[in-house]
Amino acid sequence: MSPELINLIVQATFESLYMVGIAALLGTAFGLPLGVFLATSRKGELFAAAAVNRVLGIVVNATRSTPFIILVVAIIPFTRLVAGTSIGSTAAIVPLTIASTPFIARLVEGAIREVDAGLIETASSFGASPLQIVFKVLIPEALPGLLLALTLAVVSLLGYSAMVGAVGGGGLGDLGIRYGYQRFMPEMMLAVVVVLIALVQLVQSAGDYLARRVNRRLRHR
Amino acid sequence: MNAHPSLVIGQPIEIRDAAAQPEAMVRFETVSKTYPAYRGKPGVVALQGIDFAIARGSITGVIGRSGAGKSSLVRLINGLEKPTTGRVVVDNRDISALTGRDLRLAQRSIGMIFQHFNLLSSRTAADNIALPLEIAGWSKADIKTRVTELLALVGIADKHDRYPSELSGGQKQRVGIARALATRPDVLLSDEATSALDPQTTRAILDLLANINRELGVTIVLITHEMSVVRQLAKEVVVLDAGHVVESGHVADIFTHPKHPITQSFLAEVTGDSLPVSLASRIVQEPGSQAVIRVQVRGAGAGDTLIARLARELGLDVSLLSARIDEIGGQHVGSLVLGIPGGEGAAARTQAWLSHHQFSAERLGYVA
Numbered sequence: 001m002s003p004e005l006i007n008l009i010v011q012a013t014f015e016s017l018y019m020v021g022i023a024a025l026l027g028t029a030f031g032l033p034l035g036v037f038l039a040t041s042r043k044g045e046l047f048a049a050a051a052v053n054r055v056l057g058i059v060v061n062a063t064r065s066t067p068f069i070i071l072v073v074a075i076i077p078f079t080r081l082v083a084g085t086s087i088g089s090t091a092a093i094v095p096l097t098i099a100s101t102p103f104i105a106r107l108v109e110g111a112i113r114e115v116d117a118g119l120i121e122t123a124s125s126f127g128a129s130p131l132q133i134v135f136k137v138l139i140p141e142a143l144p145g146l147l148l149a150l151t152l153a154v155v156s157l158l159g160y161s162a163m164v165g166a167v168g169g170g171g172l173g174d175l176g177i178r179y180g181y182q183r184f185m186p187e188m189m190l191a192v193v194v195v196l197i198a199l200v201q202l203v204q205s206a207g208d209y210l211a212r213r214v215n216r217r218l219r220h221r
Numbered sequence: 222m223n224a225h226p227s228l229v230i231g232q233p234i235e236i237r238d239a240a241a242q243p244e245a246m247v248r249f250e251t252v253s254k255t256y257p258a259y260r261g262k263p264g265v266v267a268l269q270g271i272d273f274a275i276a277r278g279s280i281t282g283v284i285g286r287s288g289a290g291k292s293s294l295v296r297l298i299n300g301l302e303k304p305t306t307g308r309v310v311v312d313n314r315d316i317s318a319l320t321g322r323d324l325r326l327a328q329r330s331i332g333m334i335f336q337h338f339n340l341l342s343s344r345t346a347a348d349n350i351a352l353p354l355e356i357a358g359w360s361k362a363d364i365k366t367r368v369t370e371l372l373a374l375v376g377i378a379d380k381h382d383r384y385p386s387e388l389s390g391g392q393k394q395r396v397g398i399a400r401a402l403a404t405r406p407d408v409l410l411s412d413e414a415t416s417a418l419d420p421q422t423t424r425a426i427l428d429l430l431a432n433i434n435r436e437l438g439v440t441i442v443l444i445t446h447e448m449s450v451v452r453q454l455a456k457e458v459v460v461l462d463a464g465h466v467v468e469s470g471h472v473a474d475i476f477t478h479p480k481h482p483i484t485q486s487f488l489a490e491v492t493g494d495s496l497p498v499s500l501a502s503r504i505v506q507e508p509g510s511q512a513v514i515r516v517q518v519r520g521a522g523a524g525d526t527l528i529a530r531l532a533r534e535l536g537l538d539v540s541l542l543s544a545r546i547d548e549i550g551g552q553h554v555g556s557l558v559l560g561i562p563g564g565e566g567a568a569a570r571t572q573a574w575l576s577h578h579q580f581s582a583e584r585l586g587y588v589a
Binding site: 116118119121122123124125126127128129136137140141143214216217 | 299324326328331332333335337341342343344352355356357385386400404
């Protein structure tokens with residue numbers, strides 16, 4: 001493989017990491033509070049607001065059921081408004097964030113709901129405020145689950161990022177389609193797939209390791 | 222027995238006259254609690270006509286079968302639930318009227334321990350104990366000192382850095398107790414705190430609670446379905462059945478003269494009214510060589526010399542077929558099963574003698 005091609009792969013890898021990294025951060029910034037709220041706002045829960053919970057749930061489901069490629073093109077005007085352009089890696093972060101936020105929110109909701117309801121009652125019994133319960137009980141107790149959720153989100157984002165080539169987003173997926181498929185360069189396709197596999201392995205291993213480290217539920221010494 | 226006036230369902234029964242004794246720590250004033258119908262499930266009346274007081278510094282057991290309303294009762298005391306009617310007054314404050322920040326402040330003077338300990342798995346023993354202090358806004362240095370003090374108080378100073386998954390059930394409950402006492406509460410609520418522990422550990426935990434009551438003067442409310450807990454620790458008892466207080470008072474009084482069937486059934490767990498199988502199978506109704514009489518023993522020293530006196534005063538070779546005597550609130554409670562030789566006449570004389578001396582006795586039959 002020529003140095004130019006290797007250069008392309010390296011550049012595309014950085015583009016992918018950039019898009020996925022920023023989108024994961026933003027997706028977590030929006031998705032974590034949303035997920036915590038979804039997990040605590042049904043009737044009788046900490047921030048009981050059943051109607052809001054239901055509306056947010058519908059919005060989350062709607063976003064999640066829109067195919068990502070359709071989401072990317074459908075929100076082009078919004079992307080232009082936010083990023084100033086609708087083309088390139090930075091612009092691609094907008095749809096990636098919008099797709100990952102509800103995904104992360106649902107995963108966070110699941111992890112938070114796993115926390116024993118008895119602990120919420122316990123903290124309430126010593127006069128903890130709802131926010132104290134979130135920060136001192138729910139999030140620390142759900143941390144292993146939250147880290148695994150985030151890992152899953154990053155892996156999914158890597159997959160999504162392959163589709164933003166449609167709006168000139170760049171990245172590994174785009175490279176694979178343009179060179180590997182459209183220019184009949186199977187070695188390029190293979191290289192892209194290998195890099196993606198390596199990235200996913202790396203992210204998953206790191207996530208598993210962190211989740212295990214913070215899990216104090218069963219410790220074997 | 223239901224004719225007893227204090228047993229009419231819904232009637233107020235008081236451990237002490239609440240108005241005359243302002244030192245009540247917890248007072249229920251005609252409290253009822255109904256859970257409304259929800260999603261097709263019918264509403265549930267959990268508590269009705271609850272009216273009693275718990276004296277400051279006392280250890281009071283609240284005993285009842287599952288579904289009797291014990292959990293609702295304890296949640297009303299710490300404000301986790303609001304009564305449907307009536308008031309719950311804790312330390313002269315109507316906790317049922319408090320909300321938001323006021324309620325949270327009041328809750329800091331009420332500690333609670335739980336059947337399943339409810340420790341945070343992500344925090345060490347020390348950090349679990351620190352949690353209520355962090356919530357109350359204590360400084361780091363004060364928390365550190367207080368946590369060390371508490372770990373020593375509950376006897377697990379060496380478990381400071383252990384996570385709950387590394388502790389035994391008894392040690393976890395000690396952490397729970399230390400955590401409940403962290404903010405120096407006036408009341409400690411125990412919700413089935415020993416139900417998940419083995420008998421030996423239960424005894425150790427109950428001893429610890431007795432020490433805490435004695436040394437810190439903390440009022441302890443024990444919610445339990447286990448007679449052994451009330452027997453070992455409580456001085457006062459409230460018997461709860463189907464959402465009503467059916468009996469309440471000093472443990473010794475209630476269990477030496479149980480009136481309500483529920484109270485009697487709890488007592489039977491201790492005194493074991495059932496006969497040993499080998500004896501029960503031998504009892505027949507046709508006259509035999511010995512009449513079998515069961516004598517209830519209630520009160521301090523009540524049964525001590527019974528057999529000797531029967532033998533001496535009636536001249537009978539009384540045999541002891543079975544006996545079980547236990548101590549509740551310093552009083553002896555149990556029963557003796559006696560074999561009386563000499564036919565129907567001797568048996569009748571024995572029963573007359575027993576009733577003359579205020580013993581409650583019943584004829585079970587004969588053994589051949």
